[in-house]
Amino acid sequence: MNANLLALFWEGFTIESFHPFDNQSLLIRLQPAQGYTPCCSGCRQRTLAIHDTHFRRVRDRDLFDYRVWLEVPVKRVRCVTCGPRLEQIRWLPGRQRLTAGMIHWVESLVRLMPVQHVAQLLGLHWHTVKTIDHQRLKREVQEPERHRLRRLIMDEFALFKGHRYATVVIDADTQQVLWVGEGRSRAAVRPFFEWLGPEACSRIDAVAMDMNTAMDLEVQHHCPQARVVYDLFHVVAKFGREVIDRVRVDQANQLRHDKPARKVVKRSRWLLLRNKANLKDNQALELEELLQANQPLMTVYLLKDQLKELWYAPSEEEARQRWKDWFSLALSSGLAPLQQFARRLKGYLEGIVASARYRLNTSVLEGMNNKIKVIKRMAYGYRDNDYFFLKIKAAFPGKVR
Template identity: 30%
Template sequence: MALKKLLKSILNVNCIRILNVEFDQSSSPLYIHVNITKGQRSRCPICGRKCSGYDSTTERRAWRALDLGSCTVYILSDLDRIQCPEHGVHTEQVPWAYHHSGFTKEFEQQAAYLALHLNRTKVSKLMRINWRTVGTILSRTKDRLEPDSSIRFKNLKRIGIDETSYRKGHKYVTVVVDHDTGRVIWVGKGTGKEVLSSFFALLTQEQRESIELASADGARWIQSYIEEWLPNCERCIDGFHVVQWAIDCMDELRKEVWREAKQEEKEQPKQKKGRPKKEEVNKTEKHGKSYKYALGKNPENLTEHQISCLDEIRNLYPRMFRGYQLKEGLRKVFQCSKETIDEELKAWLSWACRSKLKPFVELSRKIRRHKEAIIATVKHGLSNARIESTNNKIKVLIRKSYGFRNIQNLIDMIMIVCSNLYFEIKLPYQLR
């Protein structure tokens, strides 16, 4: 009797009666045969209501429990089938496990908790289960913590849309974030029009009309889909992406100047033998590589060496320095006030299109197409910084797990970690 009480306490399960305990010395598993108490029998595993029996079929099933030292522990019990008026025919509910699970509740809690802190290979070795089972447990945990995902779509006013890669070979997921709560509200496999339309189709007409702002990158098709699905929404384009366009133009201009300098070097007569004088040393390689970081960084973050590089650029390569000034001018546009944004952006576009620098002339045309979105970004102070931080969390999850083959397991893990469901998962000793 004392042994049964001890096992009952270890299993941390009520409403059971231990019948027998078996131990196999060859493979070291511990089998605990139990029966459910009369008051908890014949209950629906979904709604928990008392139901009538469906047939006389009785099946013995086994559930994996937490290990006891070096022994694997299994709970064995005979179950009947019941017929629920609402959910139909199912196997009766057991108090130690969730529906459609071959593990106890505490086992799943511990496996899910460890999977969020360790990579799945280590979790599978520690828990002595297959690595695919870890993903299944995570998916089941997400469904248990949040049975209805549509509650995330309530009171949506400001959303952010972006995509991030999860695997080599251009494998992407599209992520939608609520700016007001900071939570991920939807994740879909792939990127493009069809993927984003599947998200908008989940929203009701009232929810689509309540969205006022949507931040995204500069993809053209996003604007057309926002106009189609969100009638009252104003699009904002993230300032980071716009400044990155200018940095790319600056880098293209730097390469162009570098190629011209290399061509001039080839046309010059060959140097005489011996060590050249200091003023004859070729600086082509320097402005081809060393200048890259000085031109790309913000002025307040420059080192003394990079400041000296800018001084050399101002004296030796005026075209390159004009490109740098244009890049900094665009960055300052996003720092101006709401009242002056129209004038500042108009002045920069006029400056860029008259600069005679081909990369920045093309950039001015591109920014002119996104002019309204840029003005809305400054006026409403909305950026994709929150969703970019979410993308970084997703990258950490992928690296920690050494990748995902099952995209649904990845989506479920993103929803757990990036939607505050993470804090509801506790270790078994915290449940007592």
């Protein structure tokens, strides 16, 4: 091993000695290079006045099979401008116990591997790796261009078990994650609009969301000119839970004396909820037979498909007409769950009709939520929401306009 060659890694220092101190570690003692003049870390002036010197043991990048430790003499200089200050060592930032090279190596690895795996690979504490990555994300995650925002998408995702949620907001045009915050109440999403500011809020034309009243009210308060657009997927999913499931259970209960027929109805949930285009041939045939045999299920199934057509109307006028037709059919169906759902949905009509003008939906965010789950699993859960939310922003920097 050539000591002079190794010394090139540590500017201003040469190797005094080196030796293994266990089977995996190598200790290298450094000394100031001949003619080296310390530099004040405050004003960057060079000075020969030394206040004191202490030795710091720091970790550097691994060398072959060895974990490299350096013993570095670090001076405090007596600067005429700043007073006693640590000398500046370019490859040893601040009071770190890791060299700049080691930090860069950790940053490169943590882009590819979970924090826990990087910590185990390098023999570092989980919090050390997490702190390095957190600082990297703070440097690299770009501040969104608020003045260019026009259309937003808001949705929620499960943060932890136990019904704890977070809200995420993205730019509908670039798919950049703009903001992530814990909770889904009005108070929880209000910091986003405060961050956005009155000027940027006044430029927002439309916001897509599910039927979350808290988000709706907060958008109306901060962006009164913006149209709220309710997402097709969430409305249809709600129709499936509150109407199709309820009618299916009611029909199964009425067939309690006909066990074979009751069994068919009870097991039909996924046939009724899936899109017909996604069914296999035998499933489509089974669905057809079920609907022909049960008029109430036929009614709610057909009205589910007709409800979707509201989101594909070519104009707001056509969307309103489709709504009137659908609402009339729902009320005349004689099915209590369907009638109740239709009356509640009427209060959200403006957000449904707006979809004819603003073709927005949260399906993009649904795909993002799957990736967010992967990020969360890779970390075996995050103990720091600020760090977790930065990871999400870094994963979705958005497309170039």
